[in-house]
Amino acid sequence: MSISITRPSTPPSLAPLLRTSINNQQNQQQQEEDADGDIPMVSSAGDVSIVTPGEVVTSNPQWMRGHGTYLVEDREAGGMNIVATVAGTVQKVNKLLSVRPLKARYQPEIGDLVVGRIVEVQSKRWKVDINSAQNSALLLSSINLPGGILRKRTSTDELQIRTFFSEGDLLVAEVQSLFQDGSASLHTRSLKYGKLRNGYLIRVSSRGIQRARSQVVSLATANGGGEVEVVLGVNGYVWIAKKANTAPTEGVSITRLEEEASEAIYSSKNDFILPATRREIARIGNCIRAMVRCNLRVDEDMLNAVYEVAVEAADQGEENVDASLEGEEGRRVVEIALARKMGL
Amino acid sequence: MAMADRRRINGPTGATVPPVFLEQTLALTAPRRAPDELRKIFLKTSLTPPATGSAFLELSAPSTLKLTASVYGPRPLPPSAGFSPHARLSAELKFAPFSTAGNRRGYVRDALERDLSTQLQVALARSVKTATYPKSGIDVFVTVLDCEGSIDDYNTLGIMQALAGAITCASAAIADAGIECVDLVSAGIAAAVGEQGSLVMDPSPLDGYDVKAAALVGYMAGRDEITLLWTKGELNIEGGDFESVVDKAVEVATQIRTVLNEAVKERVLAVGGVNS
Numbered sequence: 001m002s003i004s005i006t007r008p009s010t011p012p013s014l015a016p017l018l019r020t021s022i023n024n025q026q027n028q029q030q031q032e033e034d035a036d037g038d039i040p041m042v043s044s045a046g047d048v049s050i051v052t053p054g055e056v057v058t059s060n061p062q063w064m065r066g067h068g069t070y071l072v073e074d075r076e077a078g079g080m081n082i083v084a085t086v087a088g089t090v091q092k093v094n095k096l097l098s099v100r101p102l103k104a105r106y107q108p109e110i111g112d113l114v115v116g117r118i119v120e121v122q123s124k125r126w127k128v129d130i131n132s133a134q135n136s137a138l139l140l141s142s143i144n145l146p147g148g149i150l151r152k153r154t155s156t157d158e159l160q161i162r163t164f165f166s167e168g169d170l171l172v173a174e175v176q177s178l179f180q181d182g183s184a185s186l187h188t189r190s191l192k193y194g195k196l197r198n199g200y201l202i203r204v205s206s207r208g209i210q211r212a213r214s215q216v217v218s219l220a221t222a223n224g225g226g227e228v229e230v231v232l233g234v235n236g237y238v239w240i241a242k243k244a245n246t247a248p249t250e251g252v253s254i255t256r257l258e259e260e261a262s263e264a265i266y267s268s269k270n271d272f273i274l275p276a277t278r279r280e281i282a283r284i285g286n287c288i289r290a291m292v293r294c295n296l297r298v299d300e301d302m303l304n305a306v307y308e309v310a311v312e313a314a315d316q317g318e319e320n321v322d323a324s325l326e327g328e329e330g331r332r333v334v335e336i337a338l339a340r341k342m343g344l
Numbered sequence: 345m346a347m348a349d350r351r352r353i354n355g356p357t358g359a360t361v362p363p364v365f366l367e368q369t370l371a372l373t374a375p376r377r378a379p380d381e382l383r384k385i386f387l388k389t390s391l392t393p394p395a396t397g398s399a400f401l402e403l404s405a406p407s408t409l410k411l412t413a414s415v416y417g418p419r420p421l422p423p424s425a426g427f428s429p430h431a432r433l434s435a436e437l438k439f440a441p442f443s444t445a446g447n448r449r450g451y452v453r454d455a456l457e458r459d460l461s462t463q464l465q466v467a468l469a470r471s472v473k474t475a476t477y478p479k480s481g482i483d484v485f486v487t488v489l490d491c492e493g494s495i496d497d498y499n500t501l502g503i504m505q506a507l508a509g510a511i512t513c514a515s516a517a518i519a520d521a522g523i524e525c526v527d528l529v530s531a532g533i534a535a536a537v538g539e540q541g542s543l544v545m546d547p548s549p550l551d552g553y554d555v556k557a558a559a560l561v562g563y564m565a566g567r568d569e570i571t572l573l574w575t576k577g578e579l580n581i582e583g584g585d586f587e588s589v590v591d592k593a594v595e596v597a598t599q600i601r602t603v604l605n606e607a608v609k610e611r612v613l614a615v616g617g618v619n620s
Contacts, residue, residue, distance in 0.1 A: 052608045053471075053519050054527030054566030070473070070526065072567070083566065085473055085524040087608045102612050104522035105396075105418060133418040133480045181478045295615065 051084040051099055058082050058097065066091075066098030106132045106206035106235040108184035112175040113215040115201065115233030116186070118165050124158060126165050128173070131206060131235040134183035138165070142176060142187035144194065144265065164266050170196040172231050172239065192216070194265050196231070198273060199241020202285045206236035208292030210299075217300045218243060222311045225280030230288075232298060238288055240281050242273050283310055290330030296338065305337040376551060379544045382599055383407055387513065387607040389520040397521025399607070401513035407548050410490040411509050413517040418480035431477035435465035435484040437510050444494045456495070460507050467511045467531065467562035467572035473524040482523060486510040492549050500576050501549040504533050504560045511562050511572070512604055519608045527564035529571055530604050532596025534559055534589050536577070541585060545596045559589045563597035570594070 120127035227243035384404035392398035395414035508531035557577025
């Protein structure tokens with residue numbers, strides 16, 4: 001049987017930097033498995049279990065099939081084979097075998113924070129593109145209506161549905177439930193969610209952004225750019241914007257705050273953004289693209305580190321520095337940041 | 345100038361002479377391959393950034409076949425399409441205007457492209473797990489950038505080679521897109537040539553064989569299933585000639601499958617699969 005443990009992957013040139021941590025992880029995994037009484041798996045260096053569609057992963061009946069596999073009858077030997085349906089790495093969790101594809105469409109799960117774009121307005125709901133196989137639905141009843149959270153939805157709201165969200169608007173929302181066909185129903189019933197403005201959207205592979213404790217990262221930028229907020233949608237859409245001024249104007253009650261918030265909440269008008277802030281927003285976008293390309297997990301710590309290195313690289317005044325961080329330059333910046341992070 | 349067509353971008357007024365190239369003589373000078381020798385294939389995935397998955401295929405010289413495939417989806421179908429519990433796979437094969445030697449081809453889809461598109465769809469549809477993606481559409485677009493010689497004179501071998509390349513390339517693109525499929529499809533061609541009807545694997549129109557009959561198969565090697573069969577010419581079915589040609593084509597497809605597997609694997613290795 002040719003199954004090996006697949007560890008979190010790193011691109012070749014970053015591998016030496018991470019060797020220590022990976023080896024530790026591997027030893028831990030190995031020990032855990034021995035304790036469980038599982039069969040010890042071969043995991044020598046360079047042992048990569050990559051399969052292509054149609055390839056038999058195993059014929060051993062002790063495994064359960066997971067995502068990216070299907071069962072097919074073995075015509076010669078009898079019994080059932082687990083066969084891969086996607087190209088990717090074999091992963092095993094206890095007795096569950098799955099194949100993780102390199103890139104796949106985003107599959108929504110309840111509780112995911114996603115960034116989406118309105119593609120269609122219907123009478124009582126919106127259709128939102130969240131980079132998955134099906135457009136998701138946002139019901140009129142699952143948004144914060146202006147004038148207080150506890151207000152009932154009326155037919156007037158239905159008639160002026162476009163004043164809340166219209167075609168092309170960007171929003172941040174949470175997946176509330178899933179339909180039978182795997183498409184999602186969203187909600188924005190929190191002041192954290194809602195319409196997005198004052199920034200720009202970048203699209204990366206949904207595999208580049210992983211579920212974390214907090215999907216919203218706040219960065220203090222260099223060069224007088226001020227505070228910038230990054231919303232890392234699990235679906236691979238990332239929103240980078242100037243952080244809103246949330247300082248309360250005067251002492252207000254809770255209800256008053258709600259009213260003030262809801263007045264501005266559906267505004268589509270952008271504030272004036274200083275060129276310095278725009279430049280830093282663009283730089284953060286390039287950092288995220290470079291991190292995803294280098295297969296590096298995008299979280300608050302790493303993003304801060306990579307951004308710092310990118311600013312330094314630009315400050316060193318090398319005229320030929322590629323500010324877009326495309327190709328080699330991006331890889332170099334990410335490698336330096338990673339090395340610093342590992343304390344090397 | 346009153347008669348100038350305002351709807352289109354007009355060319356410059358000064359006339360230029362188009363370059364005239366000499367007739368291609370590669371076919372005559374190229375050494376003939378052994379009958380059981382396949383041409384080398386260059387196949388690379390993920391070369392079209394906006395597409396969900398894509399692939400490029402090229403055959404080694406003297407062959408000039410070059411084509412790209414891009415896959416979009418699974419994406420939601422328009423409401424007018426109605427309900428479908430499975431994903432709908434559509435395939436379109438297009439010859440670029442500059443793909444043929446000699447005369448340029450028109451832009452408008454002609455009967456040949458329509459026919460090949462349908463065959464491509466049939467060859468691929470069997471391999472994709474459409475039940476995984478309800479109410480969705482998967483669109484496959486193949487553009488033939490360069491053919492082997494001209495195809496206007498109903499050069500069947502050239503058309504077959506283009507379709508075989510399209511099937512293999514599109515299957516690589518589908519795998520690259522991360523769409524679930526039961527198996528990959530590779531396509532192979534074999535022909536019976538000359539008076540004796542001796543079998544030739546992967547015949548090219550540039551080889552100058554006197555082709556009696558040819559067969560193209562779309563083949564899923566992992567499952568041992570044929571998804572598409574296209575034969576042309578006169579063969580004796582009772583004598584087993586037909587079967588031998590088809591078997592030979594399956595053999596070609598099996599060999600091409602190894603290239604397909606490598607190309608799909610290469611991308612996973614390069615980007616995300618290395619763990620040591």
